[in-house]
Amino acid sequence: MPRMMCCLLLFIGLLGCGRGEKLAPVAGKVFINGAPLPGGPRCYVVYQPDRSKNNNAPHEPKSVIQADGSYQLTTIDQDGAPPGWYRVRVDAAEVVDVKNPYVTKWLVPEKYIDFAKSGLLVEVVEKPASGAYDLQLKK
Numbered sequence: 001m002p003r004m005m006c007c008l009l010l011f012i013g014l015l016g017c018g019r020g021e022k023l024a025p026v027a028g029k030v031f032i033n034g035a036p037l038p039g040g041p042r043c044y045v046v047y048q049p050d051r052s053k054n055n056n057a058p059h060e061p062k063s064v065i066q067a068d069g070s071y072q073l074t075t076i077d078q079d080g081a082p083p084g085w086y087r088v089r090v091d092a093a094e095v096v097d098v099k100n101p102y103v104t105k106w107l108v109p110e111k112y113i114d115f116a117k118s119g120l121l122v123e124v125v126e127k128p129a130s131g132a133y134d135l136q137l138k139k
Helices: 002-016
Strands: 027-032 043-049 062-064 070-072 084-095 104-106 120-124 135-137
Touching: 062 070, 084 135
Parallel strands: 027 135
Antiparallel strands: 027 070, 043 062, 043 084, 084 104, 084 120
16 A cells, blocks of 8 residues: 555656646748758757746747758757747857867857847747748848
8 A cells, every 4th residue: 555655646746747838839940141041060049038028938948950940949858938928049150170179150140149139039829820930140
């Protein structure tokens, strides 16, 4: 009986450990001057909850940018992001010296790597219009 009770308590505890956040799928493409940004291992899109627009989500959803410029956000280990407004940054760099991976070249203007300066604002909704999460950057 004590073993059964321990299993039951563990199961109930695990149920309570869920994040409780409702996530909406977020997938888009990053463009620079109208062309898809070629992504890679050092290219990311990060969404920061915009507190000024009442988004108090506790996490920053993010994604690696794929070679075709596409991205799909995850929050912790789940696909999607909580609905609400976000400020967005795009960190995109390539290694220019294979012997020293810390020497990189930015693929986007530096303003886009800062939430406050990027000018990229996105509202995550349950049923977005086609292309709603595409990001248009300019050099």
